[in-house]
Amino acid sequence: MNRHFIESQLGFITTLIFLERKRRYFSNVKTIRPPDHLRGHVDRIKRDGFVVIPDFVSKQTAARMLACVPDESSFEESVEGDRALFYLNAHTLSGFSEFFNSQLLGDIAKAYIGNDVISLRRSIEWRRTKGQVIACDRMYHMDTWKHRLKAFLYLHDVGMDEAPMIYLKGSHEGAWRLPMEARIDARYKTNDRGYAASPDLAFIGCYWPYEVNEFKTLYGLQDVICTGPAGTLIIFDSRGLHRATELKCPYRKLLINYWIKKGNHT
Numbered sequence: 001m002n003r004h005f006i007e008s009q010l011g012f013i014t015t016l017i018f019l020e021r022k023r024r025y026f027s028n029v030k031t032i033r034p035p036d037h038l039r040g041h042v043d044r045i046k047r048d049g050f051v052v053i054p055d056f057v058s059k060q061t062a063a064r065m066l067a068c069v070p071d072e073s074s075f076e077e078s079v080e081g082d083r084a085l086f087y088l089n090a091h092t093l094s095g096f097s098e099f100f101n102s103q104l105l106g107d108i109a110k111a112y113i114g115n116d117v118i119s120l121r122r123s124i125e126w127r128r129t130k131g132q133v134i135a136c137d138r139m140y141h142m143d144t145w146k147h148r149l150k151a152f153l154y155l156h157d158v159g160m161d162e163a164p165m166i167y168l169k170g171s172h173e174g175a176w177r178l179p180m181e182a183r184i185d186a187r188y189k190t191n192d193r194g195y196a197a198s199p200d201l202a203f204i205g206c207y208w209p210y211e212v213n214e215f216k217t218l219y220g221l222q223d224v225i226c227t228g229p230a231g232t233l234i235i236f237d238s239r240g241l242h243r244a245t246e247l248k249c250p251y252r253k254l255l256i257n258y259w260i261k262k263g264n265h266t
Ligand SMILES: [Fe+2]
Pocket: 137, 141, 142, 143, 238, 242
């Protein structure tokens, strides 16, 4: 009997083991009270799974940042099959400090995840492949069962043609998540760079459309299409279900920062 067969037969025990791991993880989470001026944002993320901050930077600042994006040769293609280009460690570049060094964002991440929060990836994402792409991010999925807070800053207007993310409002919590969380815990493996250890594994965490429709019906969950003008900031808990949409224009460029609880990158 191989490992996967045993896991399928002992799903109940696997879930119990996972529940104990989850209990231990959350018993070590020590969130802090957010400053008064951030409480609304933190409460909104706790309630809906995301918050939108319009005009996080001005349109002029967003345009200046867009002009600072390096040329394509310094980007690498995503290893997760979505055809996007990434510039890693973008916080080392001048021109993006208002985002990557933002006290406000750091304080929100600390309030949501705890004092031991760390920024795991700070990057520029450049989407340029139009049309349909077969990739895990095109399906509704949860990234993980542990805390993972992501922030997207739009460097130009993002409308329906600019591949806006869809977030299923309120899907970051609920007992219905448990089977998938246990599956991720048991099956998902990362390589030494923190990405899925194989292209197939990247699909763990994805749901079929009929399953998502059932969740919407049963739990009253609703899609939110995250469009917004240049300078808009989207902060979301990527435990909640989300998916990418099709690019219908030449490109989309945005800044990404995301945070986890230290020592929990897998
Ligand atoms: Fe994701």
